[in-house]
Amino acid sequence: MRPKAELHLHIEGTLEPELVVELARRNRIDLPTYDVEAIRARYSFTNLQSFLDVYYENMAVLRTEEDFYDLATAYLRRAAAQGVRHAEIFFDPQAHQSRGVPLDAVVGGLSAALKDGDVPAALILCFLRDRGPEEAEQVLRAALPFRDRFIGVGLDSAEVGYPPSLFRRVFDIAAAEGLRRVAHAGEEGGPDYVWEALDILRVERVDHGIRAMEDPQLVARLREERIPLTVCPLSNVRLRAVPSLRDHILPAMLDEGLVVTVNSDDPAYFGGYVEDNYQALRRELGMTDEQLDRIARNSFEAAFAYEG
Numbered sequence: 001m002r003p004k005a006e007l008h009l010h011i012e013g014t015l016e017p018e019l020v021v022e023l024a025r026r027n028r029i030d031l032p033t034y035d036v037e038a039i040r041a042r043y044s045f046t047n048l049q050s051f052l053d054v055y056y057e058n059m060a061v062l063r064t065e066e067d068f069y070d071l072a073t074a075y076l077r078r079a080a081a082q083g084v085r086h087a088e089i090f091f092d093p094q095a096h097q098s099r100g101v102p103l104d105a106v107v108g109g110l111s112a113a114l115k116d117g118d119v120p121a122a123l124i125l126c127f128l129r130d131r132g133p134e135e136a137e138q139v140l141r142a143a144l145p146f147r148d149r150f151i152g153v154g155l156d157s158a159e160v161g162y163p164p165s166l167f168r169r170v171f172d173i174a175a176a177e178g179l180r181r182v183a184h185a186g187e188e189g190g191p192d193y194v195w196e197a198l199d200i201l202r203v204e205r206v207d208h209g210i211r212a213m214e215d216p217q218l219v220a221r222l223r224e225e226r227i228p229l230t231v232c233p234l235s236n237v238r239l240r241a242v243p244s245l246r247d248h249i250l251p252a253m254l255d256e257g258l259v260v261t262v263n264s265d266d267p268a269y270f271g272g273y274v275e276d277n278y279q280a281l282r283r284e285l286g287m288t289d290e291q292l293d294r295i296a297r298n299s300f301e302a303a304f305a306y307e308g
């Protein structure tokens with residue numbers, strides 16, 4: 001299996017139904033069903049929001065530092081089996097704080113798992129864009145005492161209606177703290193969101209970015225500056241950002257000379273971990289070993305903290 005880095009992975013999106021049930025029992029939380037197949041049967045999505053509704057509902061079982069430790073430990077085990085040699089992992093503190101889970105339990109559990117895990121990994125703190133810029137700034141300030149436990153900040157959750165420009169200030173603060181910067185853009189939002197992420201947030205990687213291909217000038221900018229894109233093919237199909245894998249624009253992105261990487265996004269929900277995404281590209285799009293090797297090489301080049 002080809003070695004690779006994974007750069008677009010939400011740790012909350014690795015919460016498998018089996019762990020939902022185990023944590024609900026451990027924390028005495030009522031679930032509508034304890035049948036893992038019944039939970040999985042709900043994973044049919046029509047767009048990003050329809051997924052986010054289920055994603056936020058399921059993560060209510062995450063309560064304690066131990067829960068976050070177990071979640072990240074399970075991911076790192078799977079990642080190792082998928083050929084991942086380095087991971088940069090998103091987490092969504094606001095999604096837990098809003099349920100009364102303290103930030104130190106989240107950061108403490110995740111960072112302890114990373115320390116003990118087999119795959120070298122780092123954390124990227126994401127702001128939920130639909131909760132607005134003021135709350136994002138509060139979260140960043142609350143997280144600064146844990147500054148040594150994460151390497152950067154990101155922007156995720158519902159995209160359309162929440163343009164990157166809203167988050168200029170909090171990204172400026174992050175930059176001044178020496179934090180690396182990424183943002184989801186061009187998943188459901190148009191190329192204008194990718195421009196804003198680059199020009200206003202000064203991001204160093206674009207998460208998804210598939211709609212950048214609608215704007216040739218933007219493609220030229222991404223190519224010339226070698227700004228990596230963390231593309232998530234199975235996610236794009238399951239959230240209907242593309243009609244099917246056969247229609248995915250990823251091969252054209254590679255042909256344009258873009259620094260494309262392949263990642264799993266929320267693998268517990270989208271039918272596969274990162275190697276499964278590589279294999280699907282081979283199977284459905286006929287991508288060659290040479291192309292997939294290039295993508296894997298890109299993933300190490302695009303990493304912020306790879307020490308290979």
Ligand SMILES: Nc1ncnc2[nH]cnc12
Binds near residue numbers: 048156158187235265
């Ligand atoms: N694909 C995605 N887009 C935006 N926010 C997310 N949070 C988890 N997965 C996401």
Ligand SMILES: [Zn+2]
Binds near residue numbers: 008009156184265
């Ligand atoms: Zn994502």
